[in-house]
Amino acid sequence: MQHIIGSAALTSSANANSASLEARSGRTVDARTLESVAGLLLMGTCGFAIIYGLDSLAMHGRLSLTVFVGVLVSWVVLRLPDMPVALAGALALVVSGAVEEATLFATLGNEIVWLLIAAFVMASVLRKTGLAERLSVAVLSRCKTVAGAFWAATLVISATAFVIPSTSARAAILLPVFLATSQAIARPAVTKGLALLFPSVILLSACASLTGAGAHMIAADFMKRVGGVEIDFALWAVLGAPFALATSLLACGLIQALFLTSDDRRVAITRPPARDLPRSGNEAAVLAVVGGTVLAWATTGLHGQSVAVVAMIGAMLSATKCVSGVPLKEALKGVEWNLLLFLAATLLIGEALLTSGAARYVIDHALAALRDGLPLGPWTIAFVAALLSSLAHVVITSRTARAGVLIPVLALPLAGLGADPSSLIFLTAIGSGFCQTLMVSAKPLVVFGTTEAPTFAQADLLRLAAWLLPAFIALLVIFAMFVWPEVGLTFAAANPTQGNV
Numbered sequence: 438m439q440h441i442i443g444s445a446a447l448t449s450s451a452n453a454n455s456a457s458l459e460a461r462s463g464r465t466v467d468a469r470t471l472e473s474v475a476g477l478l479l480m481g482t483c484g485f486a487i488i489y490g491l492d493s494l495a496m497h498g499r500l501s502l503t504v505f506v507g508v509l510v511s512w513v514v515l516r517l518p519d520m521p522v523a524l525a526g527a528l529a530l531v532v533s534g535a536v537e538e539a540t541l542f543a544t545l546g547n548e549i550v551w552l553l554i555a556a557f558v559m560a561s562v563l564r565k566t567g568l569a570e571r572l573s574v575a576v577l578s579r580c581k582t583v584a585g586a587f588w589a590a591t592l593v594i595s596a597t598a599f600v601i602p603s604t605s606a607r608a609a610i611l612l613p614v615f616l617a618t619s620q621a622i623a624r625p626a627v628t629k630g631l632a633l634l635f636p637s638v639i640l641l642s643a644c645a646s647l648t649g650a651g652a653h654m655i656a657a658d659f660m661k662r663v664g665g666v667e668i669d670f671a672l673w674a675v676l677g678a679p680f681a682l683a684t685s686l687l688a689c690g691l692i693q694a695l696f697l698t699s700d701d702r703r704v705a706i707t708r709p710p711a712r713d714l715p716r717s718g719n720e721a722a723v724l725a726v727v728g729g730t731v732l733a734w735a736t737t738g739l740h741g742q743s744v745a746v747v748a749m750i751g752a753m754l755s756a757t758k759c760v761s762g763v764p765l766k767e768a769l770k771g772v773e774w775n776l777l778l779f780l781a782a783t784l785l786i787g788e789a790l791l792t793s794g795a796a797r798y799v800i801d802h803a804l805a806a807l808r809d810g811l812p813l814g815p816w817t818i819a820f821v822a823a824l825l826s827s828l829a830h831v832v833i834t835s836r837t838a839r840a841g842v843l844i845p846v847l848a849l850p851l852a853g854l855g856a857d858p859s860s861l862i863f864l865t866a867i868g869s870g871f872c873q874t875l876m877v878s879a880k881p882l883v884v885f886g887t888t889e890a891p892t893f894a895q896a897d898l899l900r901l902a903a904w905l906l907p908a909f910i911a912l913l914v915i916f917a918m919f920v921w922p923e924v925g926l927t928f929a930a931a932n933p934t935q936g937n938v
Contacts, residue, residue, distance in 0.1 A: 476510055480510045483507075494795065497535050498794040501786075501793040505845075508525075509842055513832050520778055526786050540785065544782075544788070547781060549784070552648065553776070557772040558771065558772065559726075561767075563723070566720070574614055580706060586622075590618070590631070590638070591688075595638060595645065598642045599645065626696060628892060633696065633885075637901070637905075638685045640872060645678040647673040651779070651837035652839065653866060655840045655841055656840055670735055677867065688873075688901075753765070783838065799846070818851050818854055818855060823914050823917070826847065829869060831874060843869055860926050876895055
């Protein structure tokens with residue numbers, strides 16, 4: 438009897454659990470359906486209002502603005518994949534006649550796209566030869582304590598921003614270094630700290646280099662078109678590297694203070710176990726090629742060659758059997774074509790907003806509203822731009838997409854209130870690099886947060902962000918107001934009402 442009662446109870450419990458799961462699933466499906474319907478209604482309403490309500494804006498401008506809003510709603514509300522949405526938006530501009538077909542194909546041949554292709558090839562060579570991992574482990578093996586390993590790792594990871602053009606690629610290359618180091622130390626708290634440190638520094642240090650993120654390419658393009666400032670690899674490094682290093686070191690200190698005890702920090706470490714990494718080609722020659730490429734990027738003013746041409750020469754030299762043992766065909770497999778198509782489509786959408794007059798229209802109306810309701814000074818402008826660009830990762834998970842949205846919608850309107858447009862574009866691009874609040878906001882966080890070894894949870898990220906985000910925003914404002922003007926990027930505009938849009 439007891440067996441029958443127990444079986445009945447188990448069956449009843451199983452049915453209840455099944456019903457509960459079905460109810461939760463139903464609610465999830467209903468929520469997603471409502472979200473999709475709301476997104477489509479919002480997109481249709483905005484499109485109708487723009488096409489038929491903005492009579493003072495030329496039709497090409499209305500079409501460009503409609504596509505931009507549709508792309509934004511698809512990313513934020515419908516949560517559709519970034520690249521297909523951007524590519525669909527670019528094709529919609531061509532089909533609607535807002536831009537010429539030749540412009541679409543010209544964008545795919547943009548210097549920025551070729552620069553990234555070449556940089557990805559060199560990064561692929563470094564990964565396939567195991568050279569980047571060996572150098573990182575060699576540096577970390579010299580550290581005697583956990584604290585020393587944390588500071589050394591911060592410097593090593595930051596340096597990779599200059600040669601590896603993608604945060605996700607850097608995460609893939611550095612993941613084995615993290616695993617080897619954490620296994621050598623074998624302390625759960627240290628493993629969690631390292632798992633937070635690696636992606637945090639990867640993301641924060643990306644702003645050191647022009648090639649560190651696709652968002653930087655979009656910002657550089659806008660700075661040239663709107664502000665007349667042509668920013669090269671060297672100038673970007675001068676502006677971005679100090680901020681990248683400051684925030685990376687800040688993150689390193691906070692992670693040690695929040696997640697490690699004093700005993701954890703003083704633990705002596707042994708040399709991380711060596712992995713059986715491939716050795717092919719001449720490692721010294723690979724280092725010479727990569728180092729020479731970075732040096733040539735920084736001295737384009739002397740030799741006159743563009744950074745894209747220099748990168749392609751470096752890629753061709755590094756991806757040869759006699760140098761690295763990695764043929765070009767194999768190295769090309771490491772190129773993130775998804776990112777390149779996404780970047781090209783985003784550049785086209787941004788260009789359409791500028792050339793059609795849509796950006797100017799939005800800026801003029803936004804300025805009118807802001808002047809009437811909120812007179813802003815330079816400090817307030819910098820703070821608003823830093824705050825909103827740093828928080829944008831919560832609703833737009835792709836950094837390249839954030840830059841494509843924030844520059845025309847946030848930076849350019851705020852520039853009309855008394856700030857130089859190039860400075861605000863640069864500030865917004867740097868601010869968009871903060872994404873350490875949610876696991877889904879950046880691929881490096883997913884890579885290090887979902888390894889087989891227990892690492893960190895969402896609550897740990899929120900705890901870190903609660904301390905890091907305010908400091909990041911404060912440093913961003915300080916750099917914009919005091920540091921970057923010293924190297925030529927003055928924040929205050931000579932004529933606050935004009936923008937070359």
